[in-house]
Amino acid sequence: MPSWNHLPVEIKQHVVKKLDFMSRHSLRNTSYCDRLIVNSTSIILPRVRFGYKNGRCLILIYTGIDKFLRIEFEIQKNGTLVHKSENSWASKDTSKKLMSPSDPFPVAIQVLKSVLAHKSILINAMEWEFSLKDLDKKVQNSVIKLLGGAKFRVIEMVPTLLTWNCLVDFSESVAHDEDLKxxxxxxxxxxxxxxxxxxxxxxxxxxxxxxxxxxxxxxxxxxxxxxxxxxxxxxxxxxxxxxxxxxxxxxxxxxxxxxxxxxxxxxxxxxxxxxxxxxxxxxxxxxxxxxxxxxxxxxxxxxxxxxxxxxxxxxxxxxxxxxxxxxxxxxxxxxxxxxxxxxxxxxxxxxxxxxxxxxxxxxxxGVRRELEVSSWGFKRDTFSIDKKKRKKKYTEDIKKAEVVKLTPEDTISEKQDISGILQSIVTAIVFPISVSFIFYVIISLF
Known part of the structure; x- marks a missing residue:
């Protein structure tokens, strides 16, 4: 059966079209050839939302109706806490990871840039939400500076709370003009x-x-x-x-x-x-x-x-x-x-x-729900969900287990088993080496 590397480019492109958004992103960072294949296959995202308020950043990528990827960056005393969830706002469905201390705003902009600022990704609508306090500090100019000239392919820009002049200038600075309608x-x-x-x-x-x-x-x-x-x-x-x-x-x-x-x-x-x-x-x-x-x-x-x-x-x-x-x-x-x-x-x-x-x-x-498979990078640790139940069951099994005492005959049989294992190791490894050495000595003498 041929591996992925031996498949024709056309077949790989057809496979990429069937992948979800995060699987595409993962494959794009696998190798240079896979990156070219992903970049040659376009995808349309219905909506993307970026928010910044009180030192917290939010990236929300909609992939369909009631389907979204949510990443939130929050600064803590000992670092930056990253919340990730898929298709849910509930805290029980959120995975958390602590990063090194840094400002969440530039980190979130870099994540947004690396994930979405590609010509193969077309976004129908992109929201930018800032608080009035941050707008007074010209936060939109910081976004343009951190993007470093990178732009998104967006059909409709939705920046909230901006004046008309700032709204148009900001939209044209972060989106390609030929796609922006x-x-x-x-x-x-x-x-x-x-x-x-x-x-x-x-x-x-x-x-x-x-x-x-x-x-x-x-x-x-x-x-x-x-x-x-x-x-x-x-x-x-x-x-x-x-x-x-x-x-x-x-x-x-x-x-x-x-x-x-x-x-x-x-x-x-x-x-x-x-x-x-x-x-x-x-x-x-x-x-x-x-x-x-x-x-x-x-x-x-x-x-x-x-x-x-x-x-x-x-x-x-x-x-x-x-x-x-x-x-x-x-x-x-x-x-x-x-x-x-x-x-x-x-x-x-x-x-x-x-x-x-x-x-x-x-x-x-009476309505049967289909089993959802988490996207790449958004999978939760299933072991931690039932950890307490398994621990409780393991404790009960130990309590119910019978106490077994070893007899002298069991000890003798154990020693015989160990000696048999050692004998097989000597037969399989040491004996062939010894024969090869003797054969080498005989040849060197003649």
Whole structure:
């Protein structure tokens, strides 16, 4: 049977396509030839998230729906503690390792660079989350400096809490310009009426050949749509760009298909459209409406990644469960605008905990879960999990064991066994050496 080294390059590339992300990374660091093979085989990651706050760093690599690799760096008195887990936030599923004392921030950036900054890896969306305190210290400039010119292949950049100018400059500094199509600033209002976002307000511009989105998810429906737009319009000065497009989306239920056009004032126009996907309302400058190639009445779905029927399954899952994951993560909640409200901090986690218990009870009743194999570098020590049980069982077996006394006959048989082993060793090793030596002496004499 041929080994891996004797396989053709085409077969190796086909095998690499079937590997998970961390197995690819492991194979890439095996040899120079394997690195070339991995680099020639592309892979798409749906989303990557990097966070930094209060001396702690987080790397979250999503590989699918409910599938992710989580690495957290935390500084301790005696070193840097690294937490690693796969598909779980629970502490019992986390493996920990203590490294030499160092600043977690440059270590995390180097890990992010070595794992993801390759041309064979394409990332659909990449989040960068920093606290306001760190942004005041220009932490984004430190990221660019530590990357040392390395860039990621990203389709959409999602840096939070950055101003528009800093947001565009930072995105273009860490991502390849030919792959970068859009930049999104994401925020959210939390509420307890709905456990998931049901509406979203979005502002869109077109700058430097890229779409800039300012998206605010809302877990409640707007009571007055006109008032909602008027409040948002007040955030922009009179010299706002003509191509500024404002959109309000409500995706909690379907509507009968219909389109309505309304002139708000001399410069602003409002388009409202309903469909089976939901409802969306556009507000824009009249000049921008005239420059559009496709009329608004022909748009089949304007909900983007928030539509259950038309969007990518991962994108819909990610935004639909975003508040639940943020509260479970409990690492960076800067994305929630009203995070200090009492109902958000106390009541909402209780609702999610109740949902989680119901989901577990449903899964335990007749649904068989497949055995998951941990990724390379994220395997937990299975011996330590049942260590106490095995130790207890071993102690009980010793207590139950019978006491055996040796008789003189057993001692004699033991000695005979030992002498037999020694005799076999002499026959197998010493005798051939002696014969060879005698034969050598005889030849040398003649």
């Amino acid at each position: 859009s930049i999104r600033r994401l925020r959210m209002y939390a509420a307890i009426k709905y456990c998931n976002p049901v509406s979203a307000y979005e502002k869109t511009q077109f700058v430097r050949g890229k779409h800039l989105y300012d998206t605010i998810l809302d877990m409640a429906l707007p009571s007055n749509i006109t008032e909602k737009f008027q409040n948002c319009l007040m955030e922009h000065p009179e010299n706002s760009p003509d191509d500024l497009l404002q959109k309000l989306m409500m995706f909690h239920k379907s509507h009968p298909v219909g389109t309505a056009r309304e002139l708000l004032d001399e410069t602003l126009i409002c388009w409202s459209r309903k469909s089976e996907c939901g409802r969306w309302v556009y507000v824009m400058d009249v000049k921008y409406e005239e420059r559009r190639n496709a009329p608004f009445e022909t748009i089949q779905c304007g909900l983007g990644p928030f539509c259950r029927r038309c969007s990518d399954p991962f994108d819909y899952w990610y935004y639909h469960d975003l508040p639940r994951r943020i509260l479970n993560e409990n690492f960076l909640d800067e994305i929630i605008i009203n995070r200090n409200d009492t109902e958000v901090r106390e009541i909402l986690p209780m609702l999610y905990a109740r949902e989680e218990k119901e989901k577990i009870s449903i899964l335990s009743n």
